[in-house]
Amino acid sequence: MTDTLLDARIAAAEAPARRRAGLGHALRQSAPLAAAAFIAVLAAVAIAPELFTRADPLAEDVMAALKAPGAEHLFGTDRLGRDVFARVVHGAQYSLAIGLGSAAISVVFGVALGLLAGLRSRLLDEAICRLFDVISSFPGVLLAMLVVTFLGAGMENIAVAVGVAGIPKFGRVVRAQTQLVRDADYVTHAVIYGRSRLATFAAHLLPNVLTAIPVVGTVYVGTTILAVSGLSFLGLGPQPPTPEWGVMLAESRDVLRVAWWPSVFPGAAITLTVISFTVLGNALQRRFEGRTS
Numbered sequence: 001m002t003d004t005l006l007d008a009r010i011a012a013a014e015a016p017a018r019r020r021a022g023l024g025h026a027l028r029q030s031a032p033l034a035a036a037a038f039i040a041v042l043a044a045v046a047i048a049p050e051l052f053t054r055a056d057p058l059a060e061d062v063m064a065a066l067k068a069p070g071a072e073h074l075f076g077t078d079r080l081g082r083d084v085f086a087r088v089v090h091g092a093q094y095s096l097a098i099g100l101g102s103a104a105i106s107v108v109f110g111v112a113l114g115l116l117a118g119l120r121s122r123l124l125d126e127a128i129c130r131l132f133d134v135i136s137s138f139p140g141v142l143l144a145m146l147v148v149t150f151l152g153a154g155m156e157n158i159a160v161a162v163g164v165a166g167i168p169k170f171g172r173v174v175r176a177q178t179q180l181v182r183d184a185d186y187v188t189h190a191v192i193y194g195r196s197r198l199a200t201f202a203a204h205l206l207p208n209v210l211t212a213i214p215v216v217g218t219v220y221v222g223t224t225i226l227a228v229s230g231l232s233f234l235g236l237g238p239q240p241p242t243p244e245w246g247v248m249l250a251e252s253r254d255v256l257r258v259a260w261w262p263s264v265f266p267g268a269a270i271t272l273t274v275i276s277f278t279v280l281g282n283a284l285q286r287r288f289e290g291r292t293s
Contacts, residue, residue, distance in 0.1 A: 032283035035276040042273060046093040055086035057243040066259045076261035078252060087243035088265050094244040095273070098159045098237070099225035103217055105163025106224075110170025111213065117171070118178025118209075128175075132168035140165040141227055148236045158237040162227050166220060173216055177209040215284045222277030229270050245270050 045052055061081035069076040075084035117128040135143065140162070147161035181187060181204065190200045231237050232246025240247055245266040252262035 035279040038276045046096045053086045055083040057086040057090040075265045078262040091243040098228045101159035102162035102224040106166030110167045114171040114174025117175040181208045219281030222274040
């Protein structure tokens with residue numbers, strides 16, 4: 001009887017911890033699905049914004065300036081009377097396009113340099129590693145600002161600037177994976193048994209090396225969107241009246257004391273986008289590494 005009572009008390013004491021563990025597990029399982037769903041909706045908004053709003057994001061109506069969110073204007077209007085919801089919806093294509101373009105530049109050049117460093121001579125490996133060190137020695141935003149200073153403001157130039165800053169991230173991952181696979185027994189045996197280096201490279205090296213890129217790239221897209229929005233806020237990206245989220249934040253900061261909605265909604269779009277890409281990327285990384293928590 002005493003043992004039964006003791007076991008019941010222990011079970012009662014452990015119940016809250018089990019419930020918390022179960023809730024945490026459920027959140028870890030559902031968060032990536034919610035993030036993927038949000039990214040899918042965001043992609044649809046970027047591809048076909050006219051399906052989500054008929055309002056012109058550039059149309060001004062000073063008589064309707066700074067109207068609060070309501071039935072007529074879901075997210076309210078800005079200081080020039082432009083519909084904030086329409087601008088947030090149309091801004092998705094700019095922020096996503098620049099963010100994905102920056103990530104593509106980082107991936108292409110990072111993978112190419114990482115493969116060269118991992119496969120070629122020690123001298124070339126050393127030179128590429130020093131290049132990565134030089135690029136990494138600058139904070140990403142500062143390096144992007146320097147590149148934009150030389151190239152000028154604009155969508156294409158800001159994509160290049162942020163993309164250059166991210167090259168070492170992918171280059172180092174690919175270099176490490178290349179060296180690991182290059183020295184693996186199955187690659188050595190394939191070469192010994194007469195298989196050409198090109199065939200071995202295509203069959204064994206590339207698939208194993210490039211497996212980690214989507215994982216790193218998913219998280220990095222969120223980082224690039226945040227960096228692009230920050231540079232746009234500073235006036236180094238797309239210029240007004242382009243409905244890009246960072247530009248919208250810059251334009252609305254002067255009226256923040258009297259109208260919160262022109263700032264909050266594009267800021268929320270940036271935040272949710274970055275969080276979604278980060279959560280999805282972390283989930284992919286756990287799956288890639290074989291972890292369940």
